[in-house]
Amino acid sequence: MxxxxxxxxxxxxxxxxxxxxxxxxxxxxxxxxxxxxxxxxxxxxxxxxxxxxxxxxxxxxxxxxxxxxxxxxxxxxxxxxxxxxxxxxxxxxxxxxDRSRFVVGGVHIAVPYTTVAVLDLRGRVIAEKRLWHQGTEPHLVLARAADGLAALLTGVPGRTPLGIGVATGGWVDPDSGTIVEHPLLGWRDVAVRDPFEARTGLPVHVDGHARALVNGERLFGRARGSRSLLHLFVGNVVDAAFATHDQVHYGPRSQAGAIAHLPLTGGSERCDCGRTGCIQAELSERTLCRRARERGVIDSSNPMHVVSAAASGDPSAVRLLVERSRAAGLAAALLLDVLNPETVVVTEIGAMHREDCLGALREAVGPGRAESVVPTSFPESVLAVAGGSVALDVLYRDPLGFAGSAAA
Ligand SMILES: [Zn+2]
Incomplete structure (x- = not known):
């Protein structure tokens, strides 16, 4: 029947x-x-x-x-x-x-720019655009992102958008669709859903990027089928997310994964919180870029320029990246001790692009556990996938409700 x-x-x-x-x-x-x-x-x-x-x-x-x-x-x-x-x-x-019919919109808000993207039902990025912030005023950033995404969706004719996912670092509360706190952007209690809903008329879902990428990995990545999965995101913001089977842990007010101020062994960087050696202060891309500028490696704030310098043989750039990946490995080891996940996915620019960095990271994790640590499955478009995964996770959890409401 x-x-x-x-x-x-x-x-x-x-x-x-x-x-x-x-x-x-x-x-x-x-x-x-x-x-x-x-x-x-x-x-x-x-x-x-x-x-x-x-x-x-x-x-x-x-x-x-x-x-x-x-x-x-x-x-x-x-x-x-x-x-x-x-x-x-x-x-x-x-x-x-059927990948020819439906798409979702993905938005990722980083410290220097927003990524807007269109993804198919397999989480593949069809179109993507980076919008550099012209200031960090929340309503301006969100309005530009909504306009940018609307234009991108119009640019893929013949596809019906089912919904929009928005991801960012910091403390995000999916229930209220709010960025509760994003210290590096200086945002507090920013309602994220409304500007996108108003601009596009689509349902909008919001989540932290570490959790979004846990869902991306278990749906579309190589961590599929893993019984317990930790994701460590090392960008400007450093945070983590943990899932057992298909359930991502949120905790009260969705505050789980805030690891920015855990102490990192050997850390020397002063943190805004007043202490020294906090994980985020130590590993942030800001810190990497500042150190690279101090050593004359780059004259910008773009961490990809450090990767390019290393690729063209600059030994200082290589050293900076390997040191940072090793420190990211120490952070991963700390979380492994606490949570003992089967798989650890690390989104970190060095480990994503260089074997020596991935090697240093795994070495810091320690023998016996190194093989459980893998770089992100989405090196070319990790931020676009983070945004899109927020919406696609909702679709795959409740396909009839999500697609049904979009069709209606
Ligand atoms: Zn701190």
């Missing part, structure tokens, strides 16, 4: 459904079956419905019912080439995600 499916909600969920108290266990079960099936298509597609049933343990009738609904909504379609099992019987028409 085909399952009855939940009617599309009239309004999109205002925050990731995983953390919202559900009014109905039946609705929860449907959400969860729908989620498991669409995730299976994401992971294995093109894949036969019978295989999905086998992989998920759901009944073939249930899988067929949900797949019919997804196809109706335009999330999946039958793949072009039928596969026969042993050449007899009915052909098995595999299903796959």
């Amino acid at each position: 085909a399952p009855t499916v939940a009617p599309p909600s009239t309004s999109p969920p205002s925050h990731p459904p995983s953390r919202s108290p559900s009014p109905s266990p039946v609705l929860d079960r449907r959400r969860s079956s729908a989620s498991v099936i669409l995730r299976s298509v994401l992971e294995h597609g093109p894949v036969a419905r019978s295989t999905i049933a086998r992989l998920t343990g759901l009944s073939p009738a249930s899988v067929t019912g949900y797949c019919a609904r997804f196809a109706e909504q335009g999330l999946i379609r039958e793949a072009a080439v039928p596969r026969r099992s042993g050449g007899v019987g009915r052909p098995h028409l595999p299903v796959d995600l």
